Amino acid sequence: MTPQTEQELADVIASAKGPLRISGGGTRPIGNPVVGEALSTSGLSGISLYEPGALTIVAQAGTPVAEIEAALDSENQRLAFEPMDHRAMLGTDGVPTIGGVVSGNISGSRRISVGACRDHMLGVRFVDGAGVITKNGGRVMKNVTGYDLVKLLSGAYGTLGVLTEVSLKVLPKPETSATLYLNGLDLSRAVEAMSKALGSPYEVTGAAYNQAVSLRIEGFEASVAYRMGQLKTLLAEFGDLTEQPDKKTSEEIWDSATNVHGFSDAPAVWRISVKPSETPAFIDVLQQMHGFDYALDWGGGLIWLAAYDDHLSEAAHYHQDSARHNDTVAGAEVLHTNLQHNAGRAGGHTTLIKAPDAVRAAVPVFQPENPTVTALSKGLRAQFDPRGILNAGLMG
Amino acid sequence: MEMPIPNQDILARKAQIVERLQSILPDAAVIHTESQVRAYECDALTAYKCPPLCAVLPTSTQEVAAVLKICHDMGVPVVPRGSGTSLAGGALPTADCVILGTARLNGVLETNYDDRYIRVQSGRTNLSVTGAVEEMDFFYAPDPSSQLACAIAGNIAMNSGGAHCLKYGVTTNNLMGVTMVLMDGTVTEIGGAHLDAGGLDLLGLICGSEGQLGVVTEATLRILRKPEGARPVLMAFNDNEVAGACVADIIKAGVLPVAIEFMDRLCIETTEKYAKAGYPDCEALLIVEVEGAPEEIDEQLAVILDIARRHDPVELREAKTADEAARIWLGRKSAFGAIGQISDYMCLDGTIPVSSLPMVLRRIGELSEEYGLKVGNVFHAGDGNMHPLICYDANKPGDLELCEAMGAEILKLCVDAGGCLTGEHGVGIEKRDLMSHQFAPQDLEIQMAVKDVFDPQWLLNPAKVFPLVSSQSRRIAAE
Ligand SMILES: Cc1cc2nc3c(=O)[nH]c(=O)nc-3n(C[C@H](O)[C@H](O)[C@H](O)COP(=O)(O)OP(=O)(O)OC[C@H]3O[C@@H](n4cnc5c(N)ncnc54)[C@H](O)[C@@H]3O)c2cc1C
Numbered sequence: 001m002t003p004q005t006e007q008e009l010a011d012v013i014a015s016a017k018g019p020l021r022i023s024g025g026g027t028r029p030i031g032n033p034v035v036g037e038a039l040s041t042s043g044l045s046g047i048s049l050y051e052p053g054a055l056t057i058v059a060q061a062g063t064p065v066a067e068i069e070a071a072l073d074s075e076n077q078r079l080a081f082e083p084m085d086h087r088a089m090l091g092t093d094g095v096p097t098i099g100g101v102v103s104g105n106i107s108g109s110r111r112i113s114v115g116a117c118r119d120h121m122l123g124v125r126f127v128d129g130a131g132v133i134t135k136n137g138g139r140v141m142k143n144v145t146g147y148d149l150v151k152l153l154s155g156a157y158g159t160l161g162v163l164t165e166v167s168l169k170v171l172p173k174p175e176t177s178a179t180l181y182l183n184g185l186d187l188s189r190a191v192e193a194m195s196k197a198l199g200s201p202y203e204v205t206g207a208a209y210n211q212a213v214s215l216r217i218e219g220f221e222a223s224v225a226y227r228m229g230q231l232k233t234l235l236a237e238f239g240d241l242t243e244q245p246d247k248k249t250s251e252e253i254w255d256s257a258t259n260v261h262g263f264s265d266a267p268a269v270w271r272i273s274v275k276p277s278e279t280p281a282f283i284d285v286l287q288q289m290h291g292f293d294y295a296l297d298w299g300g301g302l303i304w305l306a307a308y309d310d311h312l313s314e315a316a317h318y319h320q321d322s323a324r325h326n327d328t329v330a331g332a333e334v335l336h337t338n339l340q341h342n343a344g345r346a347g348g349h350t351t352l353i354k355a356p357d358a359v360r361a362a363v364p365v366f367q368p369e370n371p372t373v374t375a376l377s378k379g380l381r382a383q384f385d386p387r388g389i390l391n392a393g394l395m396g
Numbered sequence: 397m398e399m400p401i402p403n404q405d406i407l408a409r410k411a412q413i414v415e416r417l418q419s420i421l422p423d424a425a426v427i428h429t430e431s432q433v434r435a436y437e438c439d440a441l442t443a444y445k446c447p448p449l450c451a452v453l454p455t456s457t458q459e460v461a462a463v464l465k466i467c468h469d470m471g472v473p474v475v476p477r478g479s480g481t482s483l484a485g486g487a488l489p490t491a492d493c494v495i496l497g498t499a500r501l502n503g504v505l506e507t508n509y510d511d512r513y514i515r516v517q518s519g520r521t522n523l524s525v526t527g528a529v530e531e532m533d534f535f536y537a538p539d540p541s542s543q544l545a546c547a548i549a550g551n552i553a554m555n556s557g558g559a560h561c562l563k564y565g566v567t568t569n570n571l572m573g574v575t576m577v578l579m580d581g582t583v584t585e586i587g588g589a590h591l592d593a594g595g596l597d598l599l600g601l602i603c604g605s606e607g608q609l610g611v612v613t614e615a616t617l618r619i620l621r622k623p624e625g626a627r628p629v630l631m632a633f634n635d636n637e638v639a640g641a642c643v644a645d646i647i648k649a650g651v652l653p654v655a656i657e658f659m660d661r662l663c664i665e666t667t668e669k670y671a672k673a674g675y676p677d678c679e680a681l682l683i684v685e686v687e688g689a690p691e692e693i694d695e696q697l698a699v700i701l702d703i704a705r706r707h708d709p710v711e712l713r714e715a716k717t718a719d720e721a722a723r724i725w726l727g728r729k730s731a732f733g734a735i736g737q738i739s740d741y742m743c744l745d746g747t748i749p750v751s752s753l754p755m756v757l758r759r760i761g762e763l764s765e766e767y768g769l770k771v772g773n774v775f776h777a778g779d780g781n782m783h784p785l786i787c788y789d790a791n792k793p794g795d796l797e798l799c800e801a802m803g804a805e806i807l808k809l810c811v812d813a814g815g816c817l818t819g820e821h822g823v824g825i826e827k828r829d830l831m832s833h834q835f836a837p838q839d840l841e842i843q844m845a846v847k848d849v850f851d852p853q854w855l856l857n858p859a860k861v862f863p864l865v866s867s868q869s870r871r872i873a874a875e
Contacts, residue, residue, distance in 0.1 A: 146835065
């Protein structure tokens with residue numbers, strides 16, 4: 001079903017006889033597998049309002065991200081949180097929509113300096129599980145009128161309501177961008193270097209590690225040159241520094257970091273959020289048991305962890321069912337369990353982003369939470385979606 | 397302002413309630429004599445006062461949990477209180493409530509510069525959070541003008557903003573985690589030192605929930621390295637609308653100042669009398685501040701001044717020294733106080749799309765004439781968060797009501813212009829009954845349904861945020 005108006009969408013939900021599987025562009029099949037009739041928001045498309053002078057844009061949920069980016073680009077503005085495009089990594093095609101970005105609270109490398117997607121969200125309209133059309137927030141940058149359901153809906157993957165319209169804060173595009181590489185650092189030195197850079201006054205807007213550390217500086221030409229120089233002095237103790245001053249190349253580097261192009265061919269990928277200083281020990285402990293690849297973003301606070309078939313077969317040997325010791329699905333389950341266990345101990349969380357359906361059906365894709373938070377979340381779902389029909393079970 | 401009729405049964409059980417609270421807290425932490433509870437009878441919305449049944453001042457999360465458990469078991473409403481600087485009556489007691497004050501929850505629990513966060517008890521004042529990390533050249537970004545007094549607990553409850561939020565965001569954008577106690581005494585952690593929620597974003601929901609979902613006892617806050625420098629410029633114009641247009645042009649030009657503040661003639665003249673900042677004689681002035689390295693500041697200011705020159709300014713004043721910078725800010729920072737010297741005033745807090753600024757200012761001027769009450773405008777122009785200050789005479793019968801009626805018209809105007817009732821002060825009791833102008837019944841219903849999940853008995857700060865008629869059935873069912 002592809003309703004063309006908000007009211008049609010509300011009618012579809014109100015009269016639904018069973019569970020619904022909601023999608024925007026269908027490019028991010030994240031979460032525990034969902035059954036139900038397909039319901040697409042792609043019919044609700046178009047920019048309703050764009051005020052460059054107020055730094056705000058309002059669009060229907062099914063609007064392609066590309067359409068929004070093109071409109072912003074014409075005014076030299078952008079979505080500063082740099083939404084990740086999952087298509088390369090997940091091997092999906094289709095057209096990513098803004099509603100999908102918001103539903104997943106999808107942010108990229110710049111999250112570390114400007115905040116996540118939810119931090120740029122100003123308002124939502126949505127249809128809840130009973131088919132009621134509701135709004136929250138608005139289109140102004142400061143708004144504390146009533147509870148902030150905007151944040152709650154951002155990152156709820158459609159389980160609390162189907163977004164029909166979102167309003168977002170946008171920001172000016174900087175004049176230029178440059179990247180500094182720190183080569184030859186091991187993991188713990190890399191995290192140290194990134195912390196030092198992010199703790200400096202030079203406004204680093206990206207800090208990633210994948211063999212080398214990359215640090216991004218953006219702004220006016222002269223200012224970028226000045227801060228790049230300062231950063232080099234500050235980080236001189238880390239040795240081998242090289243600079244990529246070209247804007248276009250620098251942008252490509254961060255495109256690839258944000259979209260995790262490096263792990264496109266991996267069958268299983270996880271996304272782990274811990275505080276950066278926990279990351280070296282987290283990786284270390286895991287490496288004593290398993291093989292895997294990893295890349296860091298957000299100054300080390302975001303770990304992308306990828307396992308290939310040989311890693312998964314190896315991990316399968318730890319599975320309690322000896323009949324499955326060569327089964328890559330079993331291997332992914334083992335790794336997943338360990339990752340969530342260790343992330344939980346480190347005070348963070350692990351989400352399985354990419355894996356065969358069999359794995360996603362067998363494990364809690366999202367990190368199980370403490371009993372109180374679990375109970376509160378369950379209570380909220382019961383209020384927003386009393387019949388439990390919206391992407392039921394997607395978040396566990 | 398109407399408040400629910402106090403529950404007589406609770407009033408009759410005061411001695412018992414106090415005794416139970418005294419059994420778990422040191423005697424000095426339970427305040428219950430008539431003269432002592434007066435200290436808690438209002439917040440900064442001083443037009444409304446009501447002494448509570450009693451007040452408690454716990455020193456730990458465990459004590460807060462024990463207090464809430466007792467109140468829950470005995471069916472007593474609880475009003476959490478930080479420093480009592482709310483301008484919306486968020487911390488206003490009812491006669492049958494226990495005030496739970498955070499004043500003694502003021503410690504620093506952890507500072508971590510590598511991961512850039514600080515963990516504090518929630519009663520710590522906003523400014524002293526920055527105070528705790530200043531020696532390492534770090535700071536906590538949200539900076540409400542009340543920052544010397546207001547507590548992080550209140551900031552979280554109101555999702556407070558400040559002059560610099562154009563760049564750094566408001567409280568919710570700088571809050572990473574909380575320890576919170578639910579009304580039944582359950583303690584839970586939400587969020588932490590990592591980024592983003594693993595499941596539903598409950599932290600985003602807690603921030604701005606005006607003490608109605610849980611009592612926050614500890615908070616993990618993002619801290620940032622101080623910029624190398626900051627410099628303000630002052631721009632004077634002879635027309636409000638021109639000043640408004642200048643703001644929009646600055647924002648469109650791709651520079652992102654950390655602050656753009658606006659003052660109109662009444663505010664300028666009044667502050668001049670009291671603060672003597674040396675402001676020019678004009679209709680409207682803007683203070684625009686930029687940050688960064690010296691070169692960066694020069695470059696951004698050049699762009700900004702260039703735009704300002706195209707708007708026919710009366711004067712452009714660049715701060716050459718720290719002293720000159722301080723003088724530029726002096727008047728703005730003294731504005732509320734100065735108006736307070738000449739009159740009682742009510743401070744509104746509606747937000748509008750920046751593009752409607754000229755229209756809204758014009759209409760406020762007209763309303764001022766119609767009601768015969770003076771209005772000063774001083775506000776965060778970059779984000780459209782207005783602060784009209786309506787002057788009235790508290791000793792003149794009917795004047796407060798007149799002022800409130802005019803305030804309501806201005807706030808409705810903000811909503812109708814595409815904005816909202818409150819940008820940073822919160823709804824409290826003050827804007828409670830205007831909520832139905834901004835929200836349809838179903839929009840309010842789902843918010844109240846959220847409170848049902850966290851506080852099924854509606855015991856936490858129950859008479860706030862929602863129109864009393866909307867929340868009535870729930871509050872009565874709870875009794
Ligand atoms: C002169 C002046 C200037 C101001 N300037 C600004 C400004 O620039 N920006 C701005 O945003 N605000 C401003 N304010 C408003 C006010 O300072 C803020 O709303 C502030 O955050 C309130 O903090 P508080 O500690 O005083 O909270 P209180 O007034 O004590 O309480 C505020 C709310 O928080 C709740 N609460 C308190 N403690 C807890 C807790 N532990 N758990 C859960 N809920 C709790 C209360 O129930 C109440 O609803 C100003 C006020 C004044 C008087």
